Amino acid sequence: MRLPDEVDVLVVGAGFSGLYMLHKLRGIGMEAVALEKGDGVGGTWYWNRYPGARCDVESPYYSYSFDADLEQEWEWTERYPAQPELLRYLNHVADRFDLRKDISFETTAVSAIFDEVSDVWTVTTVGPEGGQVTRARYCVMATGCLSSARMPDIPGLESFEGNLLHTGMWPHEEVDFTGQRVGVIGTGSSGIQAIPVIASQAENLQVFQRTPNFSVPAFNGPIDQEWVKGIKADYPALRERSRHTTMGIPYQRRDQSAMEVSAEERQRIFEHHWPKGGFRISSCFNDLIRNKESNDALATFVRGKIDEMVDDPKIAELLKPQDHPITAKRICVDTDYYATYNRDNVDLVDVKSDPIQEITARGIQTAGKHFELDTIVVATGFDAMTGAMLRMDIRGRGGASLREHWDAGARTYLGLAVAGFPNMFTIAGPGSPSVLSNMVTSIEQHVEWIAEHLSYLAERGCASSEANTVAEDEWVEHVRELSEKTLFPSANSWYLGANVPGKPRVFMPYVGGVGTYRAHCEDIAARDYEGFLIK
Numbered sequence: 001m002r003l004p005d006e007v008d009v010l011v012v013g014a015g016f017s018g019l020y021m022l023h024k025l026r027g028i029g030m031e032a033v034a035l036e037k038g039d040g041v042g043g044t045w046y047w048n049r050y051p052g053a054r055c056d057v058e059s060p061y062y063s064y065s066f067d068a069d070l071e072q073e074w075e076w077t078e079r080y081p082a083q084p085e086l087l088r089y090l091n092h093v094a095d096r097f098d099l100r101k102d103i104s105f106e107t108t109a110v111s112a113i114f115d116e117v118s119d120v121w122t123v124t125t126v127g128p129e130g131g132q133v134t135r136a137r138y139c140v141m142a143t144g145c146l147s148s149a150r151m152p153d154i155p156g157l158e159s160f161e162g163n164l165l166h167t168g169m170w171p172h173e174e175v176d177f178t179g180q181r182v183g184v185i186g187t188g189s190s191g192i193q194a195i196p197v198i199a200s201q202a203e204n205l206q207v208f209q210r211t212p213n214f215s216v217p218a219f220n221g222p223i224d225q226e227w228v229k230g231i232k233a234d235y236p237a238l239r240e241r242s243r244h245t246t247m248g249i250p251y252q253r254r255d256q257s258a259m260e261v262s263a264e265e266r267q268r269i270f271e272h273h274w275p276k277g278g279f280r281i282s283s284c285f286n287d288l289i290r291n292k293e294s295n296d297a298l299a300t301f302v303r304g305k306i307d308e309m310v311d312d313p314k315i316a317e318l319l320k321p322q323d324h325p326i327t328a329k330r331i332c333v334d335t336d337y338y339a340t341y342n343r344d345n346v347d348l349v350d351v352k353s354d355p356i357q358e359i360t361a362r363g364i365q366t367a368g369k370h371f372e373l374d375t376i377v378v379a380t381g382f383d384a385m386t387g388a389m390l391r392m393d394i395r396g397r398g399g400a401s402l403r404e405h406w407d408a409g410a411r412t413y414l415g416l417a418v419a420g421f422p423n424m425f426t427i428a429g430p431g432s433p434s435v436l437s438n439m440v441t442s443i444e445q446h447v448e449w450i451a452e453h454l455s456y457l458a459e460r461g462c463a464s465s466e467a468n469t470v471a472e473d474e475w476v477e478h479v480r481e482l483s484e485k486t487l488f489p490s491a492n493s494w495y496l497g498a499n500v501p502g503k504p505r506v507f508m509p510y511v512g513g514v515g516t517y518r519a520h521c522e523d524i525a526a527r528d529y530e531g532f533l534i535k
């Protein structure tokens, strides 16, 4: 589709956020179109096609709740959805709601400039039809939090003559590692998911680990049909409960400190939660991310599990995270990760003690050794939360640039709007629960809030809405204060921008929980959008 010259709302991105935003805007009678860099829908689930790519939230919860028929008719096959299944789901949603006809694929937004006289954005894009200019009253940035993949700053990357692949920009064709010597750089969630699958195919796998992460088994498998039946029968109540939890998943969190029980009882509770799989372990006490002692107890328990799963005690030791509190980085949810190190064809290279010096034409050179490789898989993550927006040249009131406004760290009001950038809204942006939550729950809340806000403006004949500077300053301070009451800032995570050299170290997500946040947003709306300048 060619973008129109003028439209009410331009949505940037066609992943979970962009698709629902487009559907919702139609529902309130607005003319809306979306643009998408990929040649298909799916966002994160379009780009991250690496082997083993899977969501860390269980299938029936990691899905839209806005349409009861969609909820009932879609059949998940596994407990945790794999990337191909999620992509199928999002394609189904695009077809079911006839969204494709309003999406311009293979189109990238280059700049968005706000015109103060007309209160309209002028967005310049490049796509199959060349450059285009679209004028939109509102811009919604559905650009994703983990959509700006980062190549590591390792000298010689371009000189490698083998196959170089980034997990976040994986080729569409199947990659077969059979008979290959493979190196994986990075042991975050992407590396941890890909490593067991690559190891099962490759002749030899070298894992280059700089910092170990905590990972817990998913205990994934074919979905339990009885469990799904129960969920489908009770969906409205479960969804409603999710919206008022901390993470946006309807788990019952034990309302007790880990320090309120004896060491034996604590161990029993950890053991009880471990086989439930995934994030359930972090719901077993209420203070794991706030109380160092409680956190240490869980970290020690998980390190003990690593000892049980890894045969070689020296490898087990290297795999145990020691430098950050457990759950202060999003915990990884794996299938057979630790057991993979018991395979004869897998080696762990500790690049803390033996740093990577360069990539050569034939492999990886560390301080101590040259590793000959056919393929290097780079699983080094993303310029998270702000990267995709800052790639565009966004200019608001007075020609001020977003890059300058965020020079010392992302600043937003509610994670939804930016002072000085009227009529622009962000979905799951910095300053909202976003990446600390079940993304779909948070995305739906933002889409619905934005749609309601735009209806409010239309009903009153208003042309512009802008977060005011005081409200933004107070929100930024509130987000910072809340984070400092937790252990989150003590980890060098991408939540803090710590993975990107030179990125300001500011804790970006809102840690107060999905439920508290939602109530706050609803309250702001009920008070005629307090903190917004509306005219």
Ligand code: NA7
Pocket (backbone or CB within 6 Å): 146, 152, 153, 154, 167, 185, 186, 187, 188, 189, 190, 191, 192, 208, 209, 210, 211, 330, 351, 356, 379, 380, 381, 382, 494, 499
């Ligand atoms: P992450 O979580 O940012 O992990 C990136 C990994 O890559 C991490 O282990 C890094 O080690 C490592 N890394 C980065 N640069 C280098 C260099 N130069 N040398 C060696 N190792 C390096 O990204 P993911 O894609 O795994 O996961 C992102 C999110 O997606 C995840 O949290 C889930 O929510 C889904 P470091 O810690 O920097 O020492």
